[in-house]
Amino acid sequence: MTTKKIFLKEDEIPRQWYNLAADLPSPLQPPLGPDGNPITPDMLAPVFPMNLIEQEVSPERWIDIPEEVLEILYRWRPSPLRRAVYLEQHLETPARIYYKDESLSPPGSHKPNTAVTQAWYNKQFGIERLTTETGAGQWGSALAFACKLLGLECKVYMVRISFDQKPFRKLMMQTWGANCVSSPSNETQAGRDILEKMPDTSGSLGIAISEAIEAAVSDETGKTRYSLGSVLNHVMLHQTIIGLEVKKQLELIGERTPDIVIGCAGGGSNFAGLAFPFVYDKINGAEIEIIPTEPEACPTMTRAHFAYDHGDTARMTPLLPMHSLGHTFVPPPIHAGGLRYHGMAPLVSQGIVEGLLKPRAYHQLKCYESSLLWAQTEGTITAPETSHAIACAIDEAIKAKEEGKEKVILFNYSGHGLMDLTGYESYLNGELTDYSLPDEELEKYQDALKDLPKPEIKKTGRW
Numbered sequence: 001m002t003t004k005k006i007f008l009k010e011d012e013i014p015r016q017w018y019n020l021a022a023d024l025p026s027p028l029q030p031p032l033g034p035d036g037n038p039i040t041p042d043m044l045a046p047v048f049p050m051n052l053i054e055q056e057v058s059p060e061r062w063i064d065i066p067e068e069v070l071e072i073l074y075r076w077r078p079s080p081l082r083r084a085v086y087l088e089q090h091l092e093t094p095a096r097i098y099y100k101d102e103s104l105s106p107p108g109s110h111k112p113n114t115a116v117t118q119a120w121y122n123k124q125f126g127i128e129r130l131t132t133e134t135g136a137g138q139w140g141s142a143l144a145f146a147c148k149l150l151g152l153e154c155k156v157y158m159v160r161i162s163f164d165q166k167p168f169r170k171l172m173m174q175t176w177g178a179n180c181v182s183s184p185s186n187e188t189q190a191g192r193d194i195l196e197k198m199p200d201t202s203g204s205l206g207i208a209i210s211e212a213i214e215a216a217v218s219d220e221t222g223k224t225r226y227s228l229g230s231v232l233n234h235v236m237l238h239q240t241i242i243g244l245e246v247k248k249q250l251e252l253i254g255e256r257t258p259d260i261v262i263g264c265a266g267g268g269s270n271f272a273g274l275a276f277p278f279v280y281d282k283i284n285g286a287e288i289e290i291i292p293t294e295p296e297a298c299p300t301m302t303r304a305h306f307a308y309d310h311g312d313t314a315r316m317t318p319l320l321p322m323h324s325l326g327h328t329f330v331p332p333p334i335h336a337g338g339l340r341y342h343g344m345a346p347l348v349s350q351g352i353v354e355g356l357l358k359p360r361a362y363h364q365l366k367c368y369e370s371s372l373l374w375a376q377t378e379g380t381i382t383a384p385e386t387s388h389a390i391a392c393a394i395d396e397a398i399k400a401k402e403e404g405k406e407k408v409i410l411f412n413y414s415g416h417g418l419m420d421l422t423g424y425e426s427y428l429n430g431e432l433t434d435y436s437l438p439d440e441e442l443e444k445y446q447d448a449l450k451d452l453p454k455p456e457i458k459k460t461g462r463w
């Protein structure tokens with residue numbers, strides 16, 4: 001009988017995170033301050049606790065996971081690695097398709113892996129309240145859950161379009177005791193400024209980040225910090241537990257290193273979590289195709305410049321070296337709310353510049369078509385973000401069939417879609433259309449980058 005689920009015992013959980021920054025062949029360029037000079041860790045101190053800032057800049061390859069963090073992660077980790085045999089049979093592919101099931105955490109995605117970790121480090125540092133933004137609502141509910149477990153207060157600024165599309169996510173956050181408001185809100189200067197200029201805006205992650213940072217740094221007690229669910233190095237780090245578990249699971253069943261590794265990428269964290277331990281293998285000679293996927297409507301990795309840009313619309317964050325559509329980008333209201341961010345993790349961006357990662361963009365309709373095929377073969381209802389990884393896995397499985405090759409395909413099942421059924425409803429009613437960001441629109445947004453410093457394009461040319 002074919003193995004369909006591969007479990008690790010709790011005591012087999014990885015006890016260290018993997019830091020790709022230690023191994024990138026062309027190193028990351030530093031974040032820059034408003035004067036164009038590299039920022040120092042103390043400049044980040046009003047926003048993040050120092051113990052997380054230390055991780056953010058750490059050059060160490062392996063970083064210990066505190067036992068107390070593992071104790072919290074055991075609630076849902078190690079997560080199962082599954083084989084999509086029913087999809088394989090349907091496609092009549094010789095490929096073996098594996099997927100890491102991150103949908104089984106209490107909030108339903110990979111996001112709590114870093115949410116509980118960040119909440120724990122903040123608590124250690126004496127912080128009492130966290131603020132954040134959320135796009136799809138997955139991150140906001142993950143941080144709400146984490147704060148409740150650690151006894152912290154939580155305030156979430158939720159992008160207006162998702163706030164309206166996904167009322168149940170807001171209720172999940174409230175159930176875990178968080179306060180969730182629609183962004184832009186009237187509660188911050190950044191929100192009020194945007195509302196004055198664009199009262200009908202559908203909002204953006206860039207705007208919601210500005211609000212959440214402002215709310216953190218303006219708390220005079222000094223007991224509030226901001227928490228980001230993706231993009232930053234320490235967030236990528238916390239998610240590597242995903243790929244490190246997969247390596248053990250594949251070894252357990254005698255499976256070889258995958259030929260293809262896939263993850264959808266909004267800010268890059270679930271992709272990085274699965275892929276970075278395999279990027280390490282690729283740097284050391286393994287032949288692996290590693291593919292981050294994104295929507296055609298927000299083509300950050302496939303069409304935007306690698307540039308220095310702010311992580312938020314009000315330009316409160318340092319300048320990060322990343323692929324960016326431009327910090328003023330207001331995305332079209334597609335249903336994959338978590339993939340609408342204007343930027344990308346610097347570690348993922350540098351991996352693309354180096355040629356280690358080969359991004360692809362997918363249209364919304366193809367993604368929903370793939371989700372339906374998935375639901376009708378494997379059975380589960382996937383998050384619209386995850387469907388970008390499934391579409392790519394299906395493409396690769398069909399290609400393997402055409403080439404007659406027994407490939408091993410691995411992707412990250414980053415979350416379930418049970419709170420995203422309005423998107424399915426629109427698709428099933430034939431109300432969704434495909435949308436490619438027009439060149440003129442892209443150029444208009446990229447204009448916001450023109451007066452900012454430019455990063456060097458550093459690559460070894462090995463890939």
Ligand SMILES: Cc1ncc(COP(=O)(O)O)c(C=O)c1O
Binds near residue numbers: 136137266337338415
């Ligand atoms: C289910 C799911 N997958 C993927 C993402 C994209 O985020 P990231 O690129 O940080 O994994 C999100 C973001 O909200 C999400 O909810």
